[in-house]
Every structure is written in C-alpha cells, then in structure tokens.
Amino acid sequence: MVQPILLAKNIKKTYQSGAHVAQPVLNDLSLTVENGEFLAIMGPSGSGKSTLLNILSTLMQPTSGSVTINGQDILAMNDKDMAKFRGQDMGFIFQNYNLIESLTVAENIALPLNLQKKAPKLTQERVQVVSELLNIKELRHKYPAELSGGQQQRVGAARALVHEPGLIFGDEPTGALDSENAREMMQYLTKINQEKLISILMVTHDPFSASFASRILFLNDGEIAGELVRGAQSRESFYQQILQQLGNFEE
Numbered sequence: 001m002v003q004p005i006l007l008a009k010n011i012k013k014t015y016q017s018g019a020h021v022a023q024p025v026l027n028d029l030s031l032t033v034e035n036g037e038f039l040a041i042m043g044p045s046g047s048g049k050s051t052l053l054n055i056l057s058t059l060m061q062p063t064s065g066s067v068t069i070n071g072q073d074i075l076a077m078n079d080k081d082m083a084k085f086r087g088q089d090m091g092f093i094f095q096n097y098n099l100i101e102s103l104t105v106a107e108n109i110a111l112p113l114n115l116q117k118k119a120p121k122l123t124q125e126r127v128q129v130v131s132e133l134l135n136i137k138e139l140r141h142k143y144p145a146e147l148s149g150g151q152q153q154r155v156g157a158a159r160a161l162v163h164e165p166g167l168i169f170g171d172e173p174t175g176a177l178d179s180e181n182a183r184e185m186m187q188y189l190t191k192i193n194q195e196k197l198i199s200i201l202m203v204t205h206d207p208f209s210a211s212f213a214s215r216i217l218f219l220n221d222g223e224i225a226g227e228l229v230r231g232a233q234s235r236e237s238f239y240q241q242i243l244q245q246l247g248n249f250e251e
C-alpha cells in the first residue's frame with residue numbers, strides 16, 4: 001500500500017496563557033492526507049485552522065501527538081534536518097504572498113532552489129517550467145510592487161512549486177483575491193495537483209475555493225466535526241453540497 005503523504009495522530013494544542021487553566025485549541029485531532037490528494041480544511045473563525053496548519057507544516061509544535069510526513073516523524077527531527085526537509089519536500093502558499101520586494105519575479109521564484117544551491121541551469125529551467133504553468137512568464141523581470149494581487153499570488157504559488165515538493169500547504173491561498181483571480185488560482189492549484197501529482201493541504205473559510213478540493217474536513221472547536229468527499233460530482237454540485245453542510249452547522 002502507498003503510504004499517506006501526511007499522517008497526524010492525536011494532536012492536542014493548548015496555548016498557555018498566564019495562570020489561567022487553558023482550554024485546548026486542538027483536541028485529540030487525527031487526520032490523513034493521502035498521496036496526491038487535494039484536501040481542504042474549513043471551519044469558523046477561531047476553530048483552530050491556522051493552529052492546525054502551523055503544526056502540520058512544522059512551523060509550530062503540538063502539545064502532544066505525532067505528525068509523519070512522507071514516512072518521517074517530523075517532531076523527532078532536529079532543527080537542521082527540519083529546515084532541510086521543509087526546503088526540499090514542502091511548499092507554502094500564504095495569503096499575503098511573502099514575496100521579497102528587492103528581488104525580481106524570476107529571482108523570487110528561484111529562491112528555494114538557490115537556497116538548496118542547485119545548478120543555475122537547472123534552476124533556470126525549473127523557473128521557466130513553473131512560470132509557463134502559472135502563466136507569469138512575461139512578468140519575470142518585474143518586481144513584486146509592479147504586480148497586481150493576483151499576479152503576486154501566482155508568483156507565490158510558482159515559488160511554492162519550483163522545487164517540486166511532495167506537499168503544498170496553503171493558508172487561505174485566495175484570501176486576498178477578487179473572485180476572478182480566486183477562480184484562476186484554484187484552477188492552477190488543481191492543475192498542479194493533477195499534472196504534477198503534488199498533494200495539497202489548504203485551509204480556507206471560502207466555500208468556493210474549497211469546492212476545488214477532492215475532500216473537505218470541517219473543524220469546529222478544535223475537533224473534526226464533519227467530512228465531505230467530492231467523488232465523481234462536478235465542482236458546481238460539490239459547491240452546493242458545501243453550502244448545505246455549512247448551513248447545517250449554523251442551525
């Protein structure tokens with residue numbers, strides 16, 4: 001059997017706040033991301049989505065529980081191995097792009113490969129391939145400040161992708177986009193997922209963005225409160241199903 005790309009078991013997270021008895025933000029939460037899956041995590045504000053994403057993407061330690069990515073126990077790694085693993089096996093797409101203003105588009109995209117000290121020729125080739133995939137080739141000599149929000153988001157996605165990681169984490173990847181750019185972004189993520197077989201784990205509160213995923217987990221009060229699988233249905237009908245599910249939670 002192919003092992004899952006990510007396996008999280010019994011994750012608990014409690015933020016310590018002074019002398020107060022702190023409530024856990026995540027409570028014994030377990031989940032699996034299968035290889036090649038496009039998983040979305042939805043939930044109301046404060047339900048623990050960002051906390052969960054930070055833990056799964058190695059940026060934060062849980063209070064207890066285990067996280068395995070590609071068969072490796074990430075909580076047992078030292079800082080150096082972790083940084084290397086993050087740089088090679090993971091990609092991150094954030095709401096606020098996190099582009100470096102003093103670098104051109106091409107330099108921003110190349111950053112993960114330059115950090116890994118890859119050969120310039122290979123770097124150039126990879127930057128070209130992802131720039132074509134995300135339709136930003138003409139922008140390569142521009143600086144982030146000269147780009148629209150949608151273009152910056154695509155450059156961020158290209159950078160997340162350029163080193164061909166096995167898993168991409170998205171934190172509200174369409175959060176700062178208008179509806180047309182959000183649609184494009186989700187179509188690109190779908191393409192990456194299907195053509196490059198890169199697994200995606202995305203946190204979003206937006207039902208439209210979530211409707212592009214193959215499965216959705218609903219988080220409530222730090223626990224998984226529901227699940228929807230797209231299966232063979234169209235994106236439009238999945239979208240309706242998501243709206244219905246969100247309505248059920250509100251009742």
Ligand SMILES: Nc1ncnc2c1ncn2[C@@H]1O[C@H](COP(=O)(O)OP(=O)(O)OP(=O)(O)O)[C@@H](O)[C@H]1O
Pocket residue numbers: 015016017025043044045046047048049050051052205
């Ligand atoms: N560093 C922190 N210290 C203390 N409490 C925190 C910290 N970060 C988050 N929390 C609390 O944990 C809970 C979950 O927060 P989290 O940001 O994970 O939720 P979320 O679902 O991502 O919310 P949103 O959709 O509003 O971003 C909230 O009650 C929040 O106040």
